[in-house]
Amino acid sequence: DAEITQSPRHKITETGRQVTLACHQTWNHNNMFWYRQDLGHGLRLIHYSYGVQDTNKGEVSDGYSVSRSNTEDLPLTLESAASSQTSVYFCASRLEPTGELFFGEGSRLTVL
Amino acid sequence: AQKVTQAQTEISVVEKEDVTLDCVYETRDTTYYLFWYKQPPSGELVFLIRRNSFDEQNEISGRYSWNFQKSTSSFNFTITASQVVDSAVYFCALSGRGSTLGRLYFGRGTQLTVWP
Numbered sequence: 001d002a003e004i005t006q007s008p009r010h011k012i013t014e015t016g017r018q019v020t021l022a023c024h025q026t027w028n029h030n031n032m033f034w035y036r037q038d039l040g041h042g043l044r045l046i047h048y049s050y051g052v053q054d055t056n057k058g059e060v061s062d063g064y065s066v067s068r069s070n071t072e073d074l075p076l077t078l079e080s081a082a083s084s085q086t087s088v089y090f091c092a093s094r095l096e097p098t099g100e101l102f103f104g105e106g107s108r109l110t111v112l
Numbered sequence: 113a114q115k116v117t118q119a120q121t122e123i124s125v126v127e128k129e130d131v132t133l134d135c136v137y138e139t140r141d142t143t144y145y146l147f148w149y150k151q152p153p154s155g156e157l158v159f160l161i162r163r164n165s166f167d168e169q170n171e172i173s174g175r176y177s178w179n180f181q182k183s184t185s186s187f188n189f190t191i192t193a194s195q196v197v198d199s200a201v202y203f204c205a206l207s208g209r210g211s212t213l214g215r216l217y218f219g220r221g222t223q224l225t226v227w228p
Binding site: 033035040041042043044045048058088090092099100101102103105106 | 145147155156157159162203207215216217218219220221
């Protein structure tokens, strides 16, 4: 079955380190998204991509970057991790044409 | 701007009670989509329903039903005869048409606890 997977599922890192969260989908969806989930804030959009070589900033993009070199993968990079980036991160891809997002299982990141 | 408000932060009910989760949205788009997602204690996000703005028919799926009212910008979700397995955080979300389609704006979620 087609799916979307995230790795690592749990990570602890230190302030200032670079961290990359991987997201891989096998549905061949063009549209992919990264959200973060924090208590009291729901899910907020970090970055998104509508296809290979396309990346766009969401509402909370500061301190994050993404790249899209193929259809299947959208890695999220924290260039210099900060404690404020401790969160649960969800990757999603969009089913066309109906539009709903399908989410990965989430990656819990703790920045000490 | 797109905005979704779920005013109920937490709701507790006893099994077999009916419960309605409220969702109010704001958008300037004339065509848009509304969604509900469920997040059980295990943490994954499960898609429940998608509704187009031009389709105001209410929808029922088993014990779940959705009431979409454009006049009040609301898309409420009712669970009939609730069960313990319904305990979860429920998110309402909104996306616009065209280039913003797929960018979902989420409410802050409603934590539903169903007691046996």
